[in-house]
Amino acid sequence: MFTTEFPDSPDKVRELTFSHIKKEAPADQYNNLIGVKPWAIARQYFAKNTQSFTEQLPYFQIKIGYVLMITLFYKLGLSPPMSVLFTGFISYFISGVLLFYILKLLFPEKYILAALLTAGIMFMPTITFMAGESTPDMFIFLFILMFVIGLIKKWGQWRMFLLLLIMTFIRPDYITFALTYLGAVFLFDYFTEKKIDIVLMAQGIVILSIYVFVMRFYNYPGWVDLFYDSFIHRRPIISAQPAHVSLSAYLQVVYSKIIAFKKVTLAVSVMIGLIFWMSKEARVRMISVLFLGNVYIKFFFFPQSADLRLFFPFIFPIFIMTLYVLSQKYNNTRLSTIV
Missing domain, CATH: 1.20.1270 (Substrate Binding Domain Of Dnak; Chain:A; Domain 2)
Incomplete structure (x- = not known):
């Protein structure tokens, strides 16, 4: 958000980011963010080194829909940290309403059952955790619920395409969901009705093209860099050390995590x-x-x-x-x- 406001002042962007968080975050959370522990070298670099901080930004800039929603609340007068939290809270509330609507579709006239199920689900630890995190997961969850409503009510393919497009803008890694859905519907229609739906093919090409454009526009490092930094070694400065993930290293990580x-x-x-x-x-x-x-x-x-x-x-x-x-x-x- 600050990068859009101050595109030529990376130092200012870094300083504003950490100063706003310091004002409103609990001391222990802020200390964890800036890496006060000796082993948290990468976080120390992010907090003090502008190059290190700036090279991390593409991981977040590509989530255009999420950033735009945070920016909207910021422009309406909320502080940057509160804009992030409010996005999660409002998404949580809307998700609860959508969930109640889904349950009413499934169990007509069972208002008490729908209300009890909604309350029980929305108070699940995973959902409440998502609502309080500074991630787009709660925001995109409400669009997943809209998508489920579309499946139940059998919305037209263009309305479903719009939801897929929005989800890809919020989290570009949902490109896999968008393409697999379009591919599954295409194959389902082909084998059940013996028809080739050109519209579905065109929709897939459009979403994939937008995804590629966003990745290139923000100079996204790529999957190998993300995997390397997340599971092998968190590099303080991305450009200072190339990422390499061998098949053996990848399989070791997958094996340890799948258990x-x-x-x-x-x-x-x-x-x-x-x-x-x-x-x-x-x-x-x-x-x-x-x-x-x-x-x-x-x-x-x-x-x-x-x-x-x-x-x-x-x-x-x-x-x-x-x-x-x-x-x-x-x-x-x-x-x-x-x-």
């Missing part, structure tokens, strides 16, 4: 099993497998298994699909009883 991913694997396996057991509808199965696939696509690109917020936006729709097939079974049983 800690076993609870997620168990949970999604149970939900997918229930969906396939209770529903023979091909479209429901396809959508469920799509979200399952994206859980593991995300993992293999960025295997931070301890950070559930990264995977939750893909896990939760599988839970909603489980509720969907349960609701279909309940509604059919109720209809048969009435008849």
Whole structure:
């Protein structure tokens, strides 16, 4: 945000960033941010060295939609740290409303059930954690919920495309979700209706082109650099040391992280099993497998298994699909009883 306001003053951008955080953050959190521990060398560089700090910015600048929302609240009068927190809080509130609406679609006339489920879900530790973090995860979660509404109500392909485009602007790594969804629908239509949908192909090309443009415009370092800095060695100055990730190093990281991913694997396996057991509808199965696939696509690109917020936006729709097939079974049983 400050880079847009002061594009030719990187020193000022760094100073403003840390000074605003220092004013409002608790002392222990600020000390953790600037790296007071001897081993936190990279964080010490980020706080004191403008080149080091500036080279980290592309990791965040590419999240255009999230930055724009923070900037909006900043222009409305909130301080920079509060703009970040308020984005999470307002996203949390809207997500709760959307979730209640989804549950009302699944269980018509069951207001108490929908309200209780909404309250129970929204107070889950993962969701409350996402709401308080300075990340776009809570913000994008509300668009995932909109996307689920679109799936349930069978919105047209252009409305779904718009949501995919917005999500890619908020978190460009959601390009994998956007392309896999478009590809899955394309193949589903081809095998079930024997038609080739050129519109879906064009939408995929548009989203991919925008993604490439954003990456190049902000000089994004790339996946290898992100993986190296996240799992192998956090470089104080990116340009001073090239990143290299061998296949052996990558597999070692994945192996060590996938063991800690076993609870997620168990949970999604149970939900997918229930969906396939209770529903023979091909479209429901396809959508469920799509979200399952994206859980593991995300993992293999960025295997931070301890950070559930990264995977939750893909896990939760599988839970909603489980509720969907349960609701279909309940509604059919109720209809048969009435008849």
